[in-house]
Amino acid sequence: MTIEKTTIEDLVIINPTVFEDSRGYFFEAYNQAKFHENGIMYQFIQDNQSFSKRGVIRGLHLQINPFAQAKLVRVLQGDILDVAVDLRKNSATYGQHFSVILSAENKKQLMVPHGFAHGFSVLSETASVMYKVDQLYNKESERGIIYDDPTLAIDWMVDTKEAIVSDKDIILSSFKDIDWEF
Known part of the structure; x- marks a missing residue:
């Protein structure tokens, strides 16, 4: 197993x-x-x-402190574009995002630490995604950022006409309106 550093400190590919x-x-x-x-x-x-x-976009999700979650994400079947956004205000990469294709074929995993929003889009016909978390779900600490936020300008590699987003995710906050810290 090798650990590959990304352009954002503490965010690594396994x-x-x-x-x-x-x-x-x-x-x-x-x-x-x-x-x-x-x-x-x-x-x-x-x-x-x-x-x-195909076309489903899940995210961008997170939980705030004291229930912030670290996630180890991998794909069991199919292909996804996995995305993490740095929300640590003291970080040199605050507000930047990183994306990587995770697939059953490449077997890569993304280790998303505390202080990041996370989401993914499905690039294959279907995809099964599994992820480990270090904190249980806590509804009161749940937050999110809208997937098509213009400040973040994430290319989800999905045609906007084909994007499938949940009712819950379509009403998430914009990046400029977030008011939480890590």
Whole structure:
């Protein structure tokens, strides 16, 4: 397993070591000791899974302190564009976003630390996404930023006419209106 740094501090891509043979493949999707060796010190307490069809955009979601969540995101089937937005006001990359294609084929994972909004769009016909979190869901601390926020200008790689967004996500705040800190 290798840890790949991104353009945003603390946001990393996990590249597993895949062992393939005539039977198929094997890899460690998570190894706490290896994560700790690389300074990734979260204690994950829950796994979540979603299934979506092409064009679905989920996000941008987060929970504020003291219920902020770190997420380890991976794709079990299909392809997604995974997006994280840095909301740590003291960060040199505050307000910047990073995106990466995660797929069942490339087996990459994105480690999204506390202080980030997170979302993804589905690029394949369907996708199954699984992610670990280090904090339980807390409705009162739930927040979000609208996916098509003009300040963030995220290219979700989905035609806007084909985008499928939940009623809950379509009414999220704009980036300029957020009033929470990490």
